Amino acid sequence: xxxxxxxxxxxxxxxxxxxxxxxxxxxxxxxxxxxxxxxxxxxxxxxxxxxxxxxxxxxxxxxxxxxxxxxxxxxxxxxxxxxxxxxxxxxxxxxxxxxxxxxxxxxxxxxxxxxxxxxxxxxxxxxxxxxxxxxxxxxxxxxxxxxxxxxxxxxxxxxxxxxxxxxxxxxxxxxxxxxxxxxxxxxxxxxxxxxxxxxxxxxxxxxxxxxxxxxxxxxxxxxxxxxxxxxxxxxxxxxxxxxxxxxxxxxxxxxxxxxxxxxxxxxxxxxxxxxxxxxxxxxxxxxxxxxxxxxxxxxxxxxxxxxxxxxxxxxxxxxxxxxxxxxxxxxxxxxxxxxxxxxxxxxxxxxxxxxxxxxxxxxxxxxxxxxxxxxxxxxxxxxxxxxxxxxxxxxxxxxxxxxxxxxxxxxxxxxxxxxxxxxxxxxxxxxxxxxxxxxxxxxxxxxxxxxxxxx
Amino acid sequence: xxxxxxxxxxxxxxxxxxxxxxxxxxxxxxxxxxxxxxxxxxxxxxxxxxxxxxxxxxxxxxxxxxxxxxxxxxxxxxxxxxxxxxxxxxxxxxxxxxxxxxxxxxxxxxxxxxxxxxxxxxxxxxxxxxxxxxxxxxxxxxxxxxxxxxxxxxxxxxxxxxxxxxxxxxxxxxxxxxxxxxxxxxxxxxxxxxxxxxxxxxxxxxxxxxxxxxxxxxxxxxxxxxxxxxxxxxxxxxxxxxxxxxxxxxxxxxxxxxxxxxxxxxxxxxxxxxxxxxxxxxxxxxxxxxxxxxxxxxxxxxxxxxxxxxxxx
Numbered sequence: 001x002x003x004x005x006x007x008x009x010x011x012x013x014x015x016x017x018x019x020x021x022x023x024x025x026x027x028x029x030x031x032x033x034x035x036x037x038x039x040x041x042x043x044x045x046x047x048x049x050x051x052x053x054x055x056x057x058x059x060x061x062x063x064x065x066x067x068x069x070x071x072x073x074x075x076x077x078x079x080x081x082x083x084x085x086x087x088x089x090x091x092x093x094x095x096x097x098x099x100x101x102x103x104x105x106x107x108x109x110x111x112x113x114x115x116x117x118x119x120x121x122x123x124x125x126x127x128x129x130x131x132x133x134x135x136x137x138x139x140x141x142x143x144x145x146x147x148x149x150x151x152x153x154x155x156x157x158x159x160x161x162x163x164x165x166x167x168x169x170x171x172x173x174x175x176x177x178x179x180x181x182x183x184x185x186x187x188x189x190x191x192x193x194x195x196x197x198x199x200x201x202x203x204x205x206x207x208x209x210x211x212x213x214x215x216x217x218x219x220x221x222x223x224x225x226x227x228x229x230x231x232x233x234x235x236x237x238x239x240x241x242x243x244x245x246x247x248x249x250x251x252x253x254x255x256x257x258x259x260x261x262x263x264x265x266x267x268x269x270x271x272x273x274x275x276x277x278x279x280x281x282x283x284x285x286x287x288x289x290x291x292x293x294x295x296x297x298x299x300x301x302x303x304x305x306x307x308x309x310x311x312x313x314x315x316x317x318x319x320x321x322x323x324x325x326x327x328x329x330x331x332x333x334x335x336x337x338x339x340x341x342x343x344x345x346x347x348x349x350x351x352x353x354x355x356x357x358x359x360x361x362x363x364x365x366x367x368x369x370x371x372x373x374x375x376x377x378x379x380x381x382x383x384x385x386x387x388x389x390x391x392x393x394x395x396x397x398x399x400x401x402x403x404x405x406x407x408x409x410x411x412x413x414x415x416x417x418x419x420x421x422x423x424x425x426x427x428x429x430x431x432x433x434x435x436x437x438x439x440x441x442x443x444x445x446x447x448x449x450x451x452x453x454x455x
Numbered sequence: 456x457x458x459x460x461x462x463x464x465x466x467x468x469x470x471x472x473x474x475x476x477x478x479x480x481x482x483x484x485x486x487x488x489x490x491x492x493x494x495x496x497x498x499x500x501x502x503x504x505x506x507x508x509x510x511x512x513x514x515x516x517x518x519x520x521x522x523x524x525x526x527x528x529x530x531x532x533x534x535x536x537x538x539x540x541x542x543x544x545x546x547x548x549x550x551x552x553x554x555x556x557x558x559x560x561x562x563x564x565x566x567x568x569x570x571x572x573x574x575x576x577x578x579x580x581x582x583x584x585x586x587x588x589x590x591x592x593x594x595x596x597x598x599x600x601x602x603x604x605x606x607x608x609x610x611x612x613x614x615x616x617x618x619x620x621x622x623x624x625x626x627x628x629x630x631x632x633x634x635x636x637x638x639x640x641x642x643x644x645x646x647x648x649x650x651x652x653x654x655x656x657x658x659x660x661x662x663x664x665x666x667x668x669x670x671x672x673x674x675x676x677x678x679x680x681x682x683x684x685x686x687x688x689x690x691x692x693x694x695x696x697x698x699x700x701x702x703x704x705x706x707x708x709x710x711x712x713x714x715x716x717x718x719x720x721x722x723x724x725x726x727x728x729x730x731x732x733x734x735x736x737x738x739x740x741x742x743x744x745x746x747x748x749x750x751x752x753x754x755x756x757x758x759x760x761x762x763x764x765x766x767x768x
Contacts (some may be wrong), residue, residue: 092731092732096731099734124519212713212714213710213713213714236520267710267711267712267713267714269710270710270711271600271601271604271607272604272605272606272607272711275606275607276606281606409519410519410734412731412732412733412734413732413733413734416718416728416732416733417718419713419714419717419718420717420718420719423713423714423717424714424715424717426714427626427714427715428714446733449518450518450519450520451518451519451520451521452519452520
């Protein structure tokens with residue numbers, strides 16, 4: 001996620017839904033939604049027609065700006081359905097409100113925006129409706145890359161409709177890199193060399209920033225490298241392990257750069273950091289597919305100087321990447337209008353008109369391959385990136401996200417604990433590897449205290 | 456004294472009169488209770504009931520897996536051995552010892568200066584000092600957070616242009632930076648309380664002091680300050696409570712310096728994060744109660760020691 005969530009700062013609200021943090025895997029095994037497990041009874045066509053032709057009011061909690069536009073398209077198609085769009089806060093604030101409402105047994109919405117990595121914390125209490133039997137959901141998985149399907153399904157049950165995703169890549173200042181005699185790195189080894197050369201040429205700035213508060217980015221790096229630090233069986237067993245070779249490779253790489261003072265260690269999404277991007281204090285931003293549009297609003301004055309590239313690799317010639325951010329729309333299990341609610345979640349995210357509108361109006365990076373390949377999306381060549389086809393690049397990245405990645409059912413704590421433990425180690429350019437072990441131990445203790453079996 | 460005239464009839468007066476008096480009294484009592492009833496209802500519903508409920512919650516443990524179980528005082532025992540909680544308490548304790556004297560000293564100095572009539576543009580100064588209190592603490596913190604900025608904040612820029620090292624407002628000096636924000640916000644508030652108390656001192660006392668040859672400083676020290684002891688005590692107790700309840704400032708600054716301000720930076724912040732991030736409402740309730748206990752004890756100690764002094768003098 002990303003601390004946005006707990007500490008909202010106006011500017012971030014602008015890009016709301018886009019970045020949360022990485023996503024989240026429900027299904028412990030391969031991506032497909034048809035691998036076994038009991039699915040919900042299909043909703044009959046009659047029941048669907050009746051439900052959609054009955055006067056109904058749905059409540060929809062979301063923090064996507066101007067989502068009324070998509071909702072209006074929905075209500076134009078289903079005039080009997082009225083939708084109350086409520087912004088109940090962004091990320092963590094909304095989840096807190098949602099948990100309170102669920103506990104109180106009243107006041108919960110019918111449809112709610114949930115980031116991928118938080119789905120399991122709501123599945124845990126059986127709070128989300130299994131959508132697999134709802135109208136049109138049998139067609140859902142065909143549109144998305146396997147990894148996206150893996151994020152929203154568990155044991156063949158579908159718990160959310162993808163709204164946007166954040167496959168990771170790199171944005172960099174071509175002018176600054178050229179002036180320093182550095183080429184855009186394609187491997188992490190090149191990245192380290194470039195960071196050194198760049199720093200030598202520009203003693204007051206850095207090739208990039210490693211935000212000490214941004215667990216989402218670090219977890220994304222690990223995801224890209226094939227590390228699987230978290231497992232959750234959907235019931236009472238979790239696994240937490242950062243000792244794998246893949247995770248170690250990532251943390252050692254960043255520890256080395258931080259200790260040699262080759263990367264900045266400033267918290268992100270602060271005014272200081274926005275300034276840093278627009279004034280060239282950081283010559284690149286390792287970000288996700290929601291980053292390019294966000295940056296245009298943040299560093300307008302540098303228009304034309306930025307370029308996009310794939311995330312650097314540990315293995316030369318590799319293409320793997322991770323995901324950081326993105327949301328789903330899920331249906332609350334206790335909704336009195338499950339059929340209409342499921343249709344709202346599906347319709348606005350899947351039907352061509354609203355789904356394209358999300359991509360072109362709110363600039364959400366579309367999870368659906370159909371929308372990704374729409375000419376008005378994929379051929380866009382923004383001036384800000386010197387006419388580069390940025391969407392095409394991130395569409396490629398979206399296809400290269402490692403398929404399996406799971407989350408713990410208590411990500412709020414995971415992120416806040418990261419800030420407490422990893423944050424000071426990164427800021428102090430100290431023993432990040434040791435801090436990673438401490439973080440792991442803290443997460444295990446918390447999981448045990450909460451009654452989970454820790455593997 | 457006026458109070459004697461309204462006090463109860465002397466002992467031994469005839470019974471009927473007494474009964475009549477107490478009947479009137481009872482009527483008065485009834486009216487009094489009726490008048491405070493609206494307050495008492497709101498007080499009970501908004502304060503007493505939630506408090507009792509929090510106390511009740513603090514005796515349980517709810518887990519994500521395994522549900523709720525009664526654990527008695529276990530949450531309190533855990534909190535007493537919780538180093539995060541105590542680090543936070545010590546931090547606000549240090550905050551109290553350093554910041555409160557500075558803030559109240561400044562407030563008193565300004566109040567005395569204003570009261571002495573030595574300053575030009577008195578109304579303007581009074582308003583200017585008070586104005587920060589009208590700025591919501593959230594806004595004040597965001598504003599100071601910008602001023603403190605290590606690269607683009609004005610202090611850092613001035614330091615850079617003078618080739619001095621940048622002041623580490625948001626790292627090594629964080630506690631001091633928060634003290635500064637709180638002082639800035641609350642000097643005016645405390646000053647107004649003291650100033651109002653100063654204005655109510657009868658001027659005859661000053662005349663008498665002057666007749667005795669006291670100068671303005673001596674009058675301030677020996678007449679004014681003792682006369683407003685009640686107001687000083689009030690501001691002191693408010694400040695003690697305020698220090699222990701520090702929340703907004705660290706909560707907002709933590710997005711600027713997440714590695715400096717951890718989730719247990721102040722006890723209040725810790726209780727908040729326990730409840731809403733860790734989803735550990737029961738433990739959070741126990742921590743909150745212990746914090747309230749610390750505040751109550753400290754406030755009582757402050758009051759008691761002040762009263763003793765008063766009695767001695």
